[in-house]
Amino acid sequence: MTVVAVHRPNVYASRLGRGALGFVVLLAAVVAGTCIGETPIPLTTVAQVLANKLLGAGYPLDPIDTGIIWNYRLPRAIVAACCGTGLAISGVVLxxxxxxxxxxxxxxxxxxGASTGAVTVTIAGLGAGAVSMSLGAFIGALLAFLLVAGLAKAAGGGVSLQGTGQIVLAGIAGSQLFNALTSFIITKSANAEQARGIMFWLLGNLSGARWPDVWLxxxxxxxxxxATIWYARALDAFAFGADQAAALGIPVRTTQVVLIGVTALVTAVMVxxxxSIGFVGLVIPHAARFLVGVRHGRLGPATAIIGAVFLIAADVLSRxxxxxxxxxxxxxxxxxGAPIFALILLRGRRTR
Amino acid sequence: MILRTKDLGWSVRGKAIVSGVDLAINEGETLGLIGPNGSGKSTLLKLLGGIRQPTRGAVSLQGRDIASMPRRKVAQIIAFLEQQAETTEAITVRDAVELGRTPWLGPLQPWSPEDDRIVADALRDTDMTGFEKRQWATLSGGERQRAHLARSLAQRPEILLLDEPTNHLDIQHQLSILQLVSSLPVTAVIALHDLNQALSCDRVGVMAGGRLVALGKPEDVLSVERVTAVFGVRASIITDPADGTRLFRFHSPS
Amino acid sequence: MTTTTRLALAAAAFALLAPAAQAEPTKYPLTLQNCGETLIFDKAPASAVTVGQAATEILYSLGLGEKVKGTSVWFTSVKPEFKAINERVERLADNDPSFESVVNKRPELVAIQFLWHIGPEGIVGTRAQFHEMGIPTYALPADCVEKDNTVGRDGTRSALFSTATIHQGVRELAEIFDVKDKGDALVADLQKREAAAIERAKAAKREDTSAVFWFSSAEMNIDPYVAGRKGGPAYMMDKLGIKNVVESDEEWPVVGWETIAKANPTFIVVARMERRRYPADDVEMKLQFLKNDPVASQMDAVKNNRIVVMDGHAMDATMRTIDGIEVLAEALEKAGSAK
Known part of the structure; x- marks a missing residue:
């Protein structure tokens, strides 16, 4: 017992150390995202804006520069980080x-579902302006998820390996249905279509990110x-399937419901x-496994950090x-993402 | 009575896979379960381990209904090793065996040297020391089986439920595994294919058509007539002149 | 410039003084090159279906409303002066009509505003499909002259748009229907108005005037759709000596507010439209954004209230482009006198 008592602080210290490292990397990425933008703004100006806003320094600055740094770029970088984290973590969990x-x-x-919700609000005009496109997307996403989950359950999905197959199939069916609904609504839209960026928003766009989005x-x-950290051991235990997870003391059904529910919520909010920004949820978990291995105690946080940094970098590139x-x-x-994914696949094969 | 079932049954879409099983397992005994393919052995083991919820009857573990116990508590008592548990994850043997400590570790509780010791013991007992860093995908069938068993041992269970643990094993490891299990101070329920291995258990249960058709000491239960009736083969018993052990020999039905 | 202006004025005066038919009647069979197709007319078409509001309004302007059997692809309300005639014409679809609904009218001509409706990759059909059925199609040159519709969401122009392509469309349609007098008069009127607006702007013009044309945004805060440097708005700015702060050859590129704010244009021209696909389609929402956004509100144009509201359809390459030029010229005058 004394051994354990001596050992534990070290464990916590090393966890803390890794956590701090991750936080520093993340912070650096956010700062980089704030410094690099569509237009060149000198680094000193960026530093002065941050000093003004965070420390109350009173540098005299152009209000447009201040606004761009503080109200456009910074919230945008933070939202990008959150979306990268959320999507990547959802990917690893699923x-x-x-x-x-x-x-x-x-x-x-x-x-x-989010697409359907968005076009229902914007094109079909449901909600008459009281519902924003974001809220419409969120509602659509949750409805689609509930339908898919219900379908999977009705088809006998659950603890078994076949059960996980059911939810994949139900997801495909649900996606097809909602994509068809989206096309239907677009085709039947009430106003003339100018082809002007029908799906621009749906391809993912961070330019609208402002502080209120950050707080969400x-x-x-x-x-x-x-959730990923809390359930790290449970996720490890799924390595040999749901039955073996149950045999290792994991309440399989509860774990599945909680984790899939959290994933759905996180994804729906981010979308x-x-x-819907593609590839992050698929590729980042694989990249993280490649770097830190398959144990979720490390994989979860590593995925979160890599996802955040990746999306900030992608956003900077896109601008x-x-x-x-x-x-x-x-x-x-x-x-x-696609070439990175290919690279991981190839290198992964060589080590086998 | 560490584990007991009463009128236990499990059916899927109206088809009974296991039905009417009354079984009382004594603390410390090794119970062999035999029966042809599809006789319900694996399902019975899953019911005993609380992995499946019975559609009839109940399982009681140390006097408590297993369905009402937290999964984690059950897993601290019972280790269940299923057939053909596979993974596509790039995990190492060490990773896999460490999973056995899961029921004993809370969500944020760190790994301790005690856990290290238990894992090392489990690896040694299953003759897997030195395999720690090997990737799961590079293991042979027998090595995987032994790693699974090591994981079950790392759970430090009071009860081991093993579904055909000697599959894929070479003869030396078959014998050493069975010997290890019987030497451990645990209660074990083992589904077995090899009737000769069943002969060395404390008691043997015979499954046929989802029912437990016989239960008792091997020499009482494993008669030539019953083997013929249950497995559909002709059998004769011969005695090994070296040590006097009884052995089955099988012939085609006709 | 001045020569053109004088010519235009002269033509306009001529048209006004002598409204009676001076132009020769069309000689059939008429052969016409139109957006890569050769069209031959044996006689004036007795009926037409329009795909695109601009084409519809040209036919109405030429007094051919009675011949129009069906309309489609509406962006905004019909001009007030055509309300009566338009109510008598069947609207096949608010948006894209189906191929059969067009063919079913047995039109002797289909007049097209945008090639992405009927063109090489037309969502209604290809022009060949109509021609095989003996239905000629006429596409307004504004959408094909010096324009590659395969690049960019709304196509990309290789040269600056000019109202000359609108005049060409009016003249050619007038020739096809044997109403050349009306066509000439209409073109003369358009030219006169344009020249007058340019004169007014010149009087009011200041150095270093710049502008951005904001059509809409997919979401309120998101990067907006703004006018590129080759389309209708670019032409307006070019003619009135205004610099476009956007540097893209696409018709309606997406440009970030950061870039726009840094460029700090003298004028912000916002589109008013009836479309309500996005919240930002509403001109009031656009004005609110400009006032409240922490960055946009700091732009000179917003601070000095140099925000110009313009009909969104005028920002497309249509006859209404002239209306746009007039609106912009007036804004320049107002800003000049305010100063």
Whole structure:
């Protein structure tokens, strides 16, 4: 027992050390995201704006520069970090829980449902202006998820390995249904279609991120992260399937319900803020496994940090790659994500 | 009576897989379960371990209804090793065996040297020392089986439920595993294919068509007539001149 | 410039003084090159279906309303002067009509505003599909002259748009329907108005005037759709000596508020439209955003109330582009006198 008592502080210290390292990396990424933008603003100006706002320093600055740094770039970088974390963590949880390396947060019909919700509000005009596109997307995402979950349950999904197969199939069916609904609504839309960016928002876009979005995204991302850390051992135990997880003392049904529920909530909120950004939830967990291994105690936090940094970087690229114009961030995540994914696959095969 | 069932049954879509099983397992005994494929052995083990919820009857563990106990508490008492538990994760043997400590560790509780010691013991007992860093995918069938068993041992259970643990094992490891299990101070219920291995258990239960058709000492239960009736083969018993052990020999039915 | 202006004025005066038919009647069979297709007309079409509000309004302006059997692709309300005639014409669809609904009218001409409706990759059909059925299609040159519709969401122009392509469309439609007088008069009127607006702007113009045209945004805070440097708004700015702060050849590129705010244009032109796909379609929402956004509200144009409201359809390459030029010229005058 004395051995244990001596040992524990070390364990906590090393955990704390890794946590601090992760936080520093994350902070650096957020600062980088704040410094780099569509237009060149000198680093000293950025530092002065941050000093003015955070420390109350009174540097005289151009209000446009101040606004761009403080009200555009900083909240945007924070929201990007939260979305990266949320999506990547959702991916890692679903991949482990469903024992499917191709699982991603949109598997549960969430993205399709969000699209339907968004076009229902914007094009079909449901809610008559009282409901924002984001709220519509959120409601659509949750409805789609409930439908998929209900379908999976009715089809006998649950603790067994076949059960995890059911939810994948139900997710595919649900996604198809909601994508069809989206197309239907667009085709039947009441106003003339100018092809002007029908799906621009749905491809993912962070340019609308402001402080109110930060206050929504941060707690939700933290919720996802904490759930992953809390359930790290349970997720490990799913390595040999749900029955073996149960044999190792995991309340399988409860764990599945809680984790899939949290995943759905996190994804739905993130999609409602920034649209559905692809590839993050699929690729980042694999990249993290490649770096820190498969144990969720490390994998969860590592995925969170990598996801956050990746999305900030992708957002910076999307703003700067074509001067004066912004690309949908989903294009960047796919362009960068797909080759990384291929590389991991190839290297992973060699070590086997 | 450490583990007991009463009119235990499990059916799926109206088809009974296990039905009417009354079984009382004594503390410390090794119970062999035999029966042809599809006779309900695996399902019975899952019911005994609380992995499946019975559709009829109940399982009581140390006098408490297993369904009402927290999963974690059950897993501190029972280790269940199923057949063909596989993974596509790139985990090492050490990772897999460490999973056995799961029921004893809270969500944020750190790993302790005690856990290290238990894992090392489990690896040694299953002859897997030195395999710690090996990737799961590189293991042979027998090595995987032994690693699974090591994981079950790392649970430090009072009851071991093993579903055909000697599958894939070479003869030396078959014998050493069974010897290890019987030497441990645990209660064990083992589903077995090999009737000769069943002969060395304390008691043997015979499953057929989802029912427990016989239960008792091996020499009482494993008669030539019953083996013929249950397995559909002709059998004869011969005695090993070396040590006087009885052995089954099988022939085609006709 | 001045020569053109004088010519235009002269033409307009001529048209006004001599409204009686001076132009020769169309000689059939009429052969016409139109957006990569060769069209041959044996006689003036007796009926037409329009796909695109701009085409509809040109036919109405030419007094051909009675011949229009169906309309489609509406962006905003019809001009007040055509309300009566428009109510007598069937509206096949608010948006894209189906191929069969167009064909079913047995039109002797289909007049097209945008090639992405009927064109090489048309969502209604290709022009060949109509031609095989003996139905000629006429596409307004404004959407195909010096324009590649395969690049960018709304196509990309290789040269600056010019109202000359609108005049060309009016003249060619007038020729097809054998109403050349009306066509000439209409073009003369458009040219006269344009020249007058340019004169007014020149009188009021200041150095270093710049502008951005904000059409809409997919979400209120998100990067807006603004006018590129080759389309209708770019032409307006070019003619009135205003610099476009956007540097993209696409018709309606997406540009971040950061870039726009840093460029700090003299004027912000916002589109008013009836479409309500996005919250920002509502001009009031746009004005609110400009007042309340922490960055946009700091722009000179907002602080000095140099925000111009313009009909969104005028920002497309249509006859209403001239209305836009007039609105912009007036804004320049107002800003000049305020100063």
């Amino acid at each position: 991949q482990s829980l469903l024992r499917n390396a191709l699982a991603d947060p949109y598997l549960l019909g969430i993205s399709a 995204a941060v707690p939700i991302a933290l919720l996802g992260l904490l 409602s803020i920034v649209g 700067t790659i074509i001067p004066g114009q912004v690309l949908p961030i989903g294009v960047i995540t796919a362009l960068v």
